[in-house]
Amino acid sequence: MKIEEIENEIIDEFGVYDDWMDKYEYIIELGKDLDLIQEANKTDDKLIKGCQSRVWLDSEMKDGVLKFYADSDAIITKGIISLLLRVFSGQKPEDIVTADLDFIDKIGLQEHLSPTRANGLLSMVKQIKLLALQNVEK
Amino acid sequence: MRKFDVNTVRKDFPLLARQVYGKPLVYFDNGATAQKPQVVIDRINQFYKEENANIHRGVHHLSQVGTDLYEESRKTIQGFLNAKFSEEIIFTKGTTDSINLVAFGYSKMLKPGDEVLITEMEHHSNIVPWQMACEYSGATCKYIPLNEKGELDLSQIDSHFNSNTKVVAVTHVSNSLGTINPIEKLIEKAHKVGARILIDGAQSLQHFKVDVQALDVDFYVFSGHKLFGPTGTGILYGKKEALDQLPPYQGGGDMIKEVKMSGTTYNELPHKFEAGTPNIAGGIALKTAIDYFDSFDIQELQKYEQELLEYAESEIKKLEGIRIIGEADEKVSVLSFVVDGAHHFDVGTLLDKQGIAVRTGHHCTQPVMDYFGINGTVRASFAFYNTKEEIDQFIQALKRALTMLG
Ligand SMILES: Cc1ncc(COP(=O)(O)O)c(C=O)c1O
Numbered sequence: 256m257k258i259e260e261i262e263n264e265i266i267d268e269f270g271v272y273d274d275w276m277d278k279y280e281y282i283i284e285l286g287k288d289l290d291l292i293q294e295a296n297k298t299d300d301k302l303i304k305g306c307q308s309r310v311w312l313d314s315e316m317k318d319g320v321l322k323f324y325a326d327s328d329a330i331i332t333k334g335i336i337s338l339l340l341r342v343f344s345g346q347k348p349e350d351i352v353t354a355d356l357d358f359i360d361k362i363g364l365q366e367h368l369s370p371t372r373a374n375g376l377l378s379m380v381k382q383i384k385l386l387a388l389q390n391v392e393k
Numbered sequence: 394m395r396k397f398d399v400n401t402v403r404k405d406f407p408l409l410a411r412q413v414y415g416k417p418l419v420y421f422d423n424g425a426t427a428q429k430p431q432v433v434i435d436r437i438n439q440f441y442k443e444e445n446a447n448i449h450r451g452v453h454h455l456s457q458v459g460t461d462l463y464e465e466s467r468k469t470i471q472g473f474l475n476a477k478f479s480e481e482i483i484f485t486k487g488t489t490d491s492i493n494l495v496a497f498g499y500s501k502m503l504k505p506g507d508e509v510l511i512t513e514m515e516h517h518s519n520i521v522p523w524q525m526a527c528e529y530s531g532a533t534c535k536y537i538p539l540n541e542k543g544e545l546d547l548s549q550i551d552s553h554f555n556s557n558t559k560v561v562a563v564t565h566v567s568n569s570l571g572t573i574n575p576i577e578k579l580i581e582k583a584h585k586v587g588a589r590i591l592i593d594g595a596q597s598l599q600h601f602k603v604d605v606q607a608l609d610v611d612f613y614v615f616s617g618h619k620l621f622g623p624t625g626t627g628i629l630y631g632k633k634e635a636l637d638q639l640p641p642y643q644g645g646g647d648m649i650k651e652v653k654m655s656g657t658t659y660n661e662l663p664h665k666f667e668a669g670t671p672n673i674a675g676g677i678a679l680k681t682a683i684d685y686f687d688s689f690d691i692q693e694l695q696k697y698e699q700e701l702l703e704y705a706e707s708e709i710k711k712l713e714g715i716r717i718i719g720e721a722d723e724k725v726s727v728l729s730f731v732v733d734g735a736h737h738f739d740v741g742t743l744l745d746k747q748g749i750a751v752r753t754g755h756h757c758t759q760p761v762m763d764y765f766g767i768n769g770t771v772r773a774s775f776a777f778y779n780t781k782e783e784i785d786q787f788i789q790a791l792k793r794a795l796t797m798l799g
Contacts, residue, residue: 275414275746275747276743276746276747276793276797279742279743279746279797280797283797283798307737307738307753307754307769308736308738328736328768329736329738329739330735330736330739330798331738331739331742331743332736332738332739
């Protein structure tokens with residue numbers, strides 16, 4: 256699926272929740288399906304430091320698409336990562352570079368990507384974009 | 394003296410009536426900043442509507458009005474702390490600014506071989522300025538360690554003080570643990586070796602009475618915003634002779650006696666340390682905040698806050714997997730805890746979505762977190778306007794969060 260299609264699918268999924276706690280219950284569930292980075296790869300260079308929670312990110316270029324693996328010490332952060340990776344992982348680098356992330360706003364999770372939150376998620380998105388940029392036209 | 398009744402008092406604080414995410418707000422982040430009573434909000438408005446002018450420099454009517462109000466505020470704060478002279482009260486931007494002012498002065502006075510003594514419990518703003526002062530001067534920074542209860546370990550107290558100790562900086566109350574430190578003892582020890590001592594009062598004055606003369610403390614600092622006053626206001630109390638010794642921090646208008654191209658002579662206290670146009674409205678409204686707070690019997694408020702703390706602690710202990718961080722014998726109404734197997738960020742987020750405002754993380758006390766081997770806590774800090782019903786809501790919300798995270 257294309258990035259935009261996946262984003263729309265996520266927006267639809269979140270549309271059914273009008274209670275915040277239900278929404279977070281779902282996010283926590285999503286965290287359990289995250290493509291985890293291997294423990295051995297959780298080295299300092301894969302660590303994205305946030306003020307509140309820590310995030311690890313690894314990537315692999317395979318058959319023209321970028322695959323991502325990640326983890327976090329906080330479950331909610333993990334759930335949101337899982338959403339981001341569902342959008343980005345397995346996509347062509349050039350599509351990742353140009354993708355926008357409006358869907359995060361639309362499902363009401365923008366606070367987690369605000370620059371002042373410092374929970375590592377915004378830095379993770381930047382890192383994903385950077386990795387994609389490095390792999391364009393390779 | 395005003396009789397304390399929590400339901401009446403809550404009406405003084407307009408923000409407490411608001412909702413977040415469609416839920417009634419339970420504000421348990423008073424350690425970070427306190428809410429403001431309507432009188433303080435009105436005082437700021439009145440200044441800008443009717444009295445705004447720069448102070449200490451105009452011949453015109455409004456400038457004189459503003460100057461008088463600002464200086465009246467200084468006198469109120471003098472009375473509140475029981476300082477001997479009003480010029481011992483320096484207006485600053487807050488605790489951090491006050492500490493930097495003093496530490497900067499010491500960075501000019503300290504020499505290699507001199508020692509600065511702090512503690513493992515300090516807020517970063519009472520660590521970093523001293524580390525900087527040591528870096529600039531070549532002095533050494535030492536510290537008094539913690540014990541498992543979250544108190545200062547004073548078993549070896551005498552070993553920390555010696556004739557090289559020039560300045561000691563200790564918090565009166567720990568912001569992340571709630572511990573009240575026996576500062577009388579530390580002041581005595583500091584003075585015995587001829588050192589000056591600064592006490593960080595950011596977390597104390599909103600909970601109990603402080604008398605700087607009775608304590609015989611050299612410097613006492615606090616922030617207005619944690620004391621129901623405006624942000625960007627703070628106080629440095631300093632004994633006159635201690636302030637006289639200290640070189641000025643910032644140069645500029647107001648702090649000078651005479652400026653020539655060949656050099657400058659400095660103004661007298663308190664102006665020597667008050668360069669530039671200050672937060673005039675804030676300084677004036679800080680008086681309103683203190684008058685408001687001081688209209689109660691503070692011991693009555695303290696007793697009520699202790700009841701809240703005891704209730705919250707006994708309720709939270711009924712839950713499984715909770716560990717309270719900070720179990721000092723003497724504590725203010727701060728409840729810091731960790732949850733087995735759950736990250737503080739997750740707990741805080743799920744509480745927030747249920748209308749409960751707490752703080753999570755290291756609370757600017759990373760050495761405290763390192764000591765306990767954790768990366769952060771969830772902290773509920775109570776003010777006198779909080780209620781047992783709010784604690785019940787908090788416990789319910791916490792239970793729900795724990796179920797979801799379990
Ligand atoms: C013990 C302590 N010291 C210093 C500070 C810093 O105060 P401010 O940020 O108002 O300058 C705080 C505030 O969190 C504190 O709790």
